[in-house]
Amino acid sequence: MEERIPYLLQQFTAKTLSPAEREELLALADHGNPVLSGEIVKMIVAEEENAVDIVDEKWNPVLNKILTVDKPARSPRKMLMNTIKWAAAAVVFIVLSITAYISLNKKKEHVFATDVAPGKNKAILTLANGKKISLSDATTGNITEEAGFSITKTADGQLVYNIAESENVEDTRLNTISTPNGGEWQIRLPDGSTVWLNAASSIRYPLNIGTAKQRVVKLDGEAYFEVAKDKLHPFIVETDKQSVEVLGTHFNINSYNDEIVTKTTLLEGSVRVSQKNTNQSEILKPGEQSILSVSGIDVKGVDVDEAIAWKNGYFMFNNEKQISILRKVARWYNVEVEYADPEAKDVMYYGTVSRFEKISKVLRKLEQTGEVRFDIKGNKIIVYKE
Numbered sequence: 001m002e003e004r005i006p007y008l009l010q011q012f013t014a015k016t017l018s019p020a021e022r023e024e025l026l027a028l029a030d031h032g033n034p035v036l037s038g039e040i041v042k043m044i045v046a047e048e049e050n051a052v053d054i055v056d057e058k059w060n061p062v063l064n065k066i067l068t069v070d071k072p073a074r075s076p077r078k079m080l081m082n083t084i085k086w087a088a089a090a091v092v093f094i095v096l097s098i099t100a101y102i103s104l105n106k107k108k109e110h111v112f113a114t115d116v117a118p119g120k121n122k123a124i125l126t127l128a129n130g131k132k133i134s135l136s137d138a139t140t141g142n143i144t145e146e147a148g149f150s151i152t153k154t155a156d157g158q159l160v161y162n163i164a165e166s167e168n169v170e171d172t173r174l175n176t177i178s179t180p181n182g183g184e185w186q187i188r189l190p191d192g193s194t195v196w197l198n199a200a201s202s203i204r205y206p207l208n209i210g211t212a213k214q215r216v217v218k219l220d221g222e223a224y225f226e227v228a229k230d231k232l233h234p235f236i237v238e239t240d241k242q243s244v245e246v247l248g249t250h251f252n253i254n255s256y257n258d259e260i261v262t263k264t265t266l267l268e269g270s271v272r273v274s275q276k277n278t279n280q281s282e283i284l285k286p287g288e289q290s291i292l293s294v295s296g297i298d299v300k301g302v303d304v305d306e307a308i309a310w311k312n313g314y315f316m317f318n319n320e321k322q323i324s325i326l327r328k329v330a331r332w333y334n335v336e337v338e339y340a341d342p343e344a345k346d347v348m349y350y351g352t353v354s355r356f357e358k359i360s361k362v363l364r365k366l367e368q369t370g371e372v373r374f375d376i377k378g379n380k381i382i383v384y385k386e
Helices: 004-013 019-029 034-044 051-067 076-105 322-333 342-346 359-367
Strands: 124-126 132-134 141-146 149-153 159-163 174-179 183-188 194-197 201-206 215-226 235-238 242-246 250-255 262-268 271-275 281-284 288-293 296-301 314-321 336-339 348-354 372-377 380-385
Touching: 159 183, 174 183, 174 194, 194 201, 242 250, 242 262, 262 271, 271 288, 271 296, 281 288, 281 296, 314 322, 322 336, 322 342, 322 348, 322 359, 322 380, 336 342, 342 380, 348 359, 359 372
Parallel strands: 215 235, 336 380
Antiparallel strands: 124 132, 124 174, 141 149, 149 159, 174 201, 183 194, 194 215, 201 215, 215 250, 235 242, 242 271, 250 262, 262 288, 271 281, 288 296, 314 348, 372 380
16 A cells, blocks of 8 residues: 555545546545545545635645754654644645646536526326326315215315215225326325325325225335225335235335336335335345346445435435436436437446536536536537547
């Protein structure tokens, strides 16, 4: 490792330090004084335009103090202490150089010719008879009345089902709520369960879900569930590849058709995930995620905040490929993605971005890797490899 440090500094001096080597240099800084290292990291990753001012403010007092130290005395102890201080001065000098280099060579913020607004609350309710109702356009109050039931929209957008007591509790007529690209919706089902539906998703459920022996819903896309507890009536979520059975719990399912795997993430309670057409099933504990692929079900511990970031208004990426990231961006902003350079698909990114910013801000964040660049042309995002 000792011979690695001079190499990295040489690369830095020659201005040929790669992004990976830059991260390595940051990691090596962590082996030094923790206070100095903390400030080193903060300054090196500073993105503000006044980065040089930050350096002066943080480090000039330290540097001045070090440079005013008396010349080394003959005492071995004093020699050792002064050697350490002069070494610290060298570290500060290097940090100042690195930060100045980053500040002076920082690219100007990319200005896009056009922009795209984020998604919003938008969904369609399709009744069993085929009638479609735009939930985002419907006014508060009674929005439909059919044989045996009526649906009311509350001021906060919730749907309230009123089922006639005289109606057959075996009524299995299906209602469907679907969101388009650029839409999301929060649903309160007739049994009291709450569902947050992500963009380009749909959920189908029977009118008798509150009284049926099994509360079965069918999901396409992604949704977060908070299931009303009812031990006598299991709640089952079916997708095209799996079924998830619960009694009362909080969990997220990502089951888009254009994703290679289906992910089920458990936050609270317990669920059983079963692969259709096989005998394999796994029981999840809180903090675990099942990943269903062609090879079966794999279970691992995960950061649940990442899985439900979309519900809380964020994109959260943990060393994720651009191709996967941009599928999420495309659904939420209702845009197309075109790769001018196919190798850009494999660029990795780590970070968190608000879903409620215009798309330009999201793309600028992704451009901070220094490995990709974007253009916005109407409703299309063009991706280039830097």
